[in-house]
Amino acid sequence: MTEATTATATDDLHDGIVWRPSEEYLRTSRLKRFMDRxxxxxxxxxxxxxxxxxxxxxxxACEDLAIEWYRPFEQVVDLSRGVxxxxxxVGGRLNYVHNALDKHVSTGRRNKLAVIWEGEDGAIRKYxxxxxxxxxxxxxxxxxxxxVGKGDRVGIFMPMVPEVCIATLACSKIGAIYTPIFSGYAAQAISARLDDCAAKVLITADGFYRxxxxxxxxEVADEAVARAPTVEHVLVCRRLGREVPWTEGxxxxxxxxxRSQPRTYPTEQTDPEDPFMLIYTSGTTGRPKGAVHTHGGFPIKATQDMAHCFDxxxxxxxxxxxxxxWMMGPWLFIGALTLGATALCYEGSPDYPGPDRVWDIVERHGVTVLGISPTAIRGMIPLGVDWVTRHDxxxxxxxxxxxxxxNPEPWTWYFxxxxxxxxxIINYSGGTEISGGITGCNTIRPLKTCSFVGPIPGMAADVLDESGQPVRGAVGELVVKQPWPGMTRGFWKDPERYEETYWSRWPGxxxxxxxxxxxxxxxWFIQGRSDDTIKIAGKRLGPAEVESAVVSHPAVAEAAAIGV
Known part of the structure; x- marks a missing residue:
């Protein structure tokens, strides 16, 4: 336990508090400085x-994040079309690439590391x-x-190499809309996304190590493009240097x-509502949902979360x-670069060639902020703590x-x-359509095991019962009662589905x-998906409550609770 600042260790244990911010965390906190200002x-x-x-x-928040505008906005938010x-x-002009990249090169940050990449084979590149x-x-x-021009769609089916970051920035710089696609998808899933957004170009690689x-x-990209007639060109990154099938022209x-392209390009000045990214989520039924994100939306919300939650x-x-x-890929690069930090990306498996690969990366590169999924931590626990403690x-x-x-065991192990x-541990929950988190933690508030300190600033979140009334001490629906810049601007070509999915239960x-x-x-605690409700003796249970109990058994690594 860290040194308590306002309570004794006995008080903390009685209250369930496991971490309190030290004076150093409070003194250096960006969020605290914002509040003081x-x-x-x-x-x-x-x-x-x-x-x-x-x-x-x-x-x-925009002022705090040093967001620069080509033309200042005249109105922060317009609700004339409904929440x-x-x-x-409204009325402003910007491009998120200016804030993530352009503005830094005229300052002392131009020679600061922006991106570090490590391949599974040990290769390292720095930019x-x-x-x-x-x-x-x-x-x-x-x-x-x-x-490719403004408004054209570009599919990006690439491993976590530096070129994937560069590709997203380049698309956005010219005003195009990129669609990031999971590197493990099969051809059918890729083609569904390319076809839905009518992509003009696909950017891919010859392969990667796993x-x-x-x-x-x-080869997977070729199969996908065969089913996506709008794709005119496939731009291929040489990651492995292997021979691949080739279609001339x-x-x-x-x-x-x-190779012969100029090293300068004038960044397109866009409206804050101009899309820059179309990121698909897998719906429970039907075709994937293409969440539309804009230059004045996702980048501001993602950067605010990274600054105010993760400091x-x-x-x-x-x-x-x-x-x-996944959403956290664009989130990582956009947030880190806009804040003038350094982003590290890794290509391969977290436990290859040894179970300590992640901890080895942290030690060698001097990582200060680390993010990982509960599933990954659960997979590491049976391998033993020695793989962690051997690293500084x-x-x-x-x-x-x-x-x-x-669930408590992996959270405590990680902590x-x-x-x-x-x-x-900054617990962080939201989603692709949010541009980041609804609930989160920060470095100035105490923590309980597995907890959130509550809504992230700017997110008017609440928990409601079946009648739409706030509920405490019982499971309820997680809702947001006010708009925020990062909310998706609907689903691509399907506004009705967007309204039905998120806005149909209670007005606004x-x-x-x-x-x-x-x-x-x-x-606050997240208990799983509300469309997976389990009722026991008339009481609602979230699947996470059942799953947490099951995975607490040493013989169980993963669990899924399904109501029947």
């Missing part, structure tokens, strides 16, 4: 003000902000040469396409074990976890063995589809 005395007061006056909060279709930063900027510009010019073996990407090698700044090296096809992890100051609810009981209220509880001390 605006004369806000405590976190509860911040939550109230940020949700009762959303226009004030999001303008103040589900809120328009943000300064200047190097990342010049490579992005060359790829932007190459995409224009392939006929658990020591070669994963062939180009359609396929283009990445290195050849950019990331220029000093930090953040490593989140993820894939570009004292560079870490913040731990993160997302993707699913925690004690990886963080040494001194680093807070976003129903997220998660069960949540708020305990007597005000801590």
């Amino acid at each position: 605006h004369g806000i005395a405590d976190y509860d007061a911040l939550l109230r003000r940020s949700t009762e006056d959303v226009a004030w909060f999001w303008e103040a 589900p279709w809120a328009r943000w930063f 300064t902000y200047w190097e990342l900027w010049t490579e992005t510009n060359r790829v932007a010019n190459a995409l224009r040469a392939l006929g 658990r020591g073996g070669v994963v062939r990407m180009k 359609r396929d283009v090698w990445w290195d050849e396409a950019i 990331v700044g220029e000093r930090d090296l953040i490593f989140w074990y993820t894939d570009m096809g 992890l004292t560079s870490l100051r913040v731990l993160g976890g997302t993707g699913e609810p925690w 004690q063995n990886v963080g040494g009981g001194r680093c807070p 209220v976003w129903v997220h589809g998660d069960w949540a509880t708020i305990d007597d001390d005000g801590f």
Whole structure:
């Protein structure tokens, strides 16, 4: 347990508190500085003000995050079309790439590391902000040469290599819309996404390493493109240098396409409501849902979360074990770069060639903020704590976890063995359509095991019973009662499905589809999907409650609770 600042260890154990911020966390906190700047005395007061006056909060957040505009906005939010279709930063002009990249190259950050990449085979590449900027510009010019312009869609089916970050930045720089696709998808899933968004170009790689073996990407991409008639070109990154099937006139090698391209490109000035990313989620039924995200939406929400929850700044090296096809991939690069930090991405398996690969990366690179899923931690527990303790992890100051609810054993294992009981675990829950989190933690509030401190600033979250009334101490629906910039601008070509999915139960209220509880001390807990409700003797249980009990048995690594 870290040194308590306002209570004794006995008090903490009685209250269930396992971590309190030290004076150092409070002194260096970005969120605390934001509160002090605006004369806000405590976190509860911040939550109230940020949700009762959303226009004030999001303008103040943009200022705090140093968001630069080509033209200032005239109105923070316009609700004339209703809350589900809120328009943000009306009248302004920006491009998130300017804030993530362009603005840094004219400052002392130009020679600071922006991205570090490590391959499963041990290969390492590093890019300064200047190097990342010049490579992005060359790829932007190459995409224009392939006929890609503002509003065109580009599929990105790539491993976690530096080029995947560069590809997303280049697409956004020219005003195109990229669609990140999970690197493990089969051809049918890829083609469904390419066909739905009518992609003009697909960017892929010859392959990548996974658990020591070669994963062939180009062959899968070819099969997908055969079912996606709108794709005119396939841009191929040489990750492995292997021979691949080739279609002349359609396929283009990445290195050849950019070789003679200029190292400058004028960033497209976009409306805050112009889309930059179309990221698909797998619906429970029917075709995938394409969540539309804009230059004035996802980047601001993602960066705000990274700054105010994870306390990331220029000093930090953040490593989140993820894939570009999941929301946390774009979130990692956009947030870290906008804040002037360094993002680390890793290509392969977290336990190859040894169970300590993640901890080895943390030690060698000096990672300060680490993010990983509860599933990954559960898989590491049976391998033994010695794989962790053999590494010096004292560079870490913040731990993160997302993707699913925690249960106590892996949370405690992560907290004690990886963080040494001194680093807070920033529990983070939201989703692709949110652009980040609804609920979260931060470095200035105490923590209970598996808990959230509550809604993230700017998120007017609540837990409602079946009649739509706030409920405490019992399972209820997680909802959001006010708009926020990161909310998806609907599903691609399917606005009715968007309204039906999130806005149809209670007027003007976003129903997220998660069960949540708020305990007597005000801590929040996510209990699983609300469409997976289990009723026992008339009482509602979230599947996470059952799953947590099952996986507490040493013989069980994974569990899924299903009502029948």
